[in-house]
Amino acid sequence: MTGYLDHASAWPLSDAVRAEMDRWTAHVGSPMALHEAARGPADAIAAAREQVAALTAWSAECVIFTAGPTEARNLAIKGSLAAGGVEAPVIVADPLAHISTLAVARTLTRRTGEMRLSPVDSTGRVSTVDLATTVTSSAGGGANDEGKGSSIRATTGDMRAGAPADVVVITHGQAEVGTLQEAAALAAAVRAACPDAVIVLDAEETAGLIPLDDGLGADLVVIGGRTLGAPPWTGALLVRAGTRLHPLVEGGLEEGGKRGGAHDVPGIAALGVAAREARAGRDARVATMRRHAATLADGMLAVPGTRLNGPHVGERLPGHVQVSAEGVEGEAVALAMAARGVAVSPGSACTFGAGKASPVLEAMGLNDQLARSAVLVTAGPGTTDAEVAKAIAAYAAAVESLRGMAPG
Amino acid sequence: MDALGTWCPVPVTMTRDTIAAMARGQVLEVLADDPMVFLDLPAWCHDAGHEVLSMEQRRDVITSLIRVG
Numbered sequence A: 001m002t003g004y005l006d007h008a009s010a011w012p013l014s015d016a017v018r019a020e021m022d023r024w025t026a027h028v029g030s031p032m033a034l035h036e037a038a039r040g041p042a043d044a045i046a047a048a049r050e051q052v053a054a055l056t057a058w059s060a061e062c063v064i065f066t067a068g069p070t071e072a073r074n075l076a077i078k079g080s081l082a083a084g085g086v087e088a089p090v091i092v093a094d095p096l097a098h099i100s101t102l103a104v105a106r107t108l109t110r111r112t113g114e115m116r117l118s119p120v121d122s123t124g125r126v127s128t129v130d131l132a133t134t135v136t137s138s139a140g141g142g143a144n145d146e147g148k149g150s151s152i153r154a155t156t157g158d159m160r161a162g163a164p165a166d167v168v169v170i171t172h173g174q175a176e177v178g179t180l181q182e183a184a185a186l187a188a189a190v191r192a193a194c195p196d197a198v199i200v201l202d203a204e205e206t207a208g209l210i211p212l213d214d215g216l217g218a219d220l221v222v223i224g225g226r227t228l229g230a231p232p233w234t235g236a237l238l239v240r241a242g243t244r245l246h247p248l249v250e251g252g253l254e255e256g257g258k259r260g261g262a263h264d265v266p267g268i269a270a271l272g273v274a275a276r277e278a279r280a281g282r283d284a285r286v287a288t289m290r291r292h293a294a295t296l297a298d299g300m301l302a303v304p305g306t307r308l309n310g311p312h313v314g315e316r317l318p319g320h321v322q323v324s325a326e327g328v329e330g331e332a333v334a335l336a337m338a339a340r341g342v343a344v345s346p347g348s349a350c351t352f353g354a355g356k357a358s359p360v361l362e363a364m365g366l367n368d369q370l371a372r373s374a375v376l377v378t379a380g381p382g383t384t385d386a387e388v389a390k391a392i393a394a395y396a397a398a399v400e401s402l403r404g405m406a407p408g
Numbered sequence B: 001m002d003a004l005g006t007w008c009p010v011p012v013t014m015t016r017d018t019i020a021a022m023a024r025g026q027v028l029e030v031l032a033d034d035p036m037v038f039l040d041l042p043a044w045c046h047d048a049g050h051e052v053l054s055m056e057q058r059r060d061v062i063t064s065l066i067r068v069g
Helices: A015-025 A036-053 A069-083 A099-108 A128-136 A138-142 A183-193 A213-217 A265-280 A282-301 A330-339 A359-363 A368-372 A385-405 B010-019 B037-048
Strands: A063-066 A090-093 A114-117 A167-171 A198-202 A220-224 A235-239 A306-308 A320-325 A375-378 B027-032 B051-058 B061-067
Touching: A015 A036, A015 A265, A036 A063, A036 A235, A036 A265, A063 A069, A069 A099, A069 A167, A069 A198, A069 A220, A069 A235, A090 A099, A090 A128, A099 A114, A099 A167, A114 A128, A128 A183, A167 A183, A183 A198, A183 A213, A198 A213, A213 A220, A265 A282, A282 A306, A282 A320, A282 A385, A330 A375, A330 A385, A359 A368, A375 A385, B010 B027, B010 B037, B027 B037, B037 B051, B037 B061
Parallel strands: A090 A114, A090 A167, A167 A198, A198 A220
Antiparallel strands: A063 A235, A220 A235, A306 A320, A320 A375, B027 B061, B051 B061
């Protein structure tokens, strides 16, 4: 039996989601056509739009389907700045933001403008006071006090240094360490301090698991398919009525002119079914995932010389556990667990191939060895007690084995 | 109707599709930033029997009011 505990990378699809994908993969007919064969795909997209919009309780018109959450982040940041005619943007995020958010911000502020990163504490949390200060002034974003974790402030260009933020990205759930931000309070603090800023809520890790009613106060909400139980290459940007946005992918009439190109009908239809299932089963899913995470954390932390990174399991993303261990490398632990039939990730699912410690863990104040030793174990709603037990045993054996091989 | 960031004929086509679901006498506000809408939108409205009540540009945004005919 294989233990699959890498839901941070991909979730299994439900029978209904897979059937919906199969149905529209086999169908011939563009949803934009005028003939009868268009009706089915067009209706499927309309139904999916309703289901995805319901995640925020906004109307169906708010939904722009994208090829995954990374495109949605790009569209949110670049599209809102283009619509506002901002030439020297001030973009605010935090050091735990998704790598694509940070990449977009760096690109847009490479020559002019400013990128600011709000401080985080040792569990990765952003405070309303720090964020309100960061969005209104360069000076607020650079705290680096001992015991408060660390923060990074990258300022490129000085044309608008100190100007109020144009775009603020709030990362609701952090993929590596599981930190959950008080997104509604943070959005309210930004709105009070900087009323003209466009607020982006990155809900890739929380959609379907945590309620997102009214976008938690944001103007734009990034959704990914994975945590809903849809393919990870599906996603959407949800747009509060009245928020102005230019397209990133220009084309024709698709998605109200905001995202050109042929629709991925199987993916969009699957996203809609998954969103419906996720909303209907949310409480049960979250309870199962939290129970597994608590068992995993207890079992893995029983190994001597280990520590939990990020908040307590009851206060973080459901199903999410990240543990560091003295004297081992996270990649080696993940490979050793794979050899024992358990699928997990090294500390960062997106950056482990770069051969360096996660900047997220460094920003939270972990030393280099502990940051490199992190392993990410993520349970899903279908995870079994047997898989959890197998993962705990595999982790203990892997760490013991690797420590035994280390030069004395 | 928000057609910001799109180029003609997309704003006109979006206007056509939106008006198709509206009743005679209702007024549609169209936001666009392609200057071609100054030419294309009145021309299409004339052909389709709708009335352009106003077209104003503030910074880059052109706001058009159209009464459905």
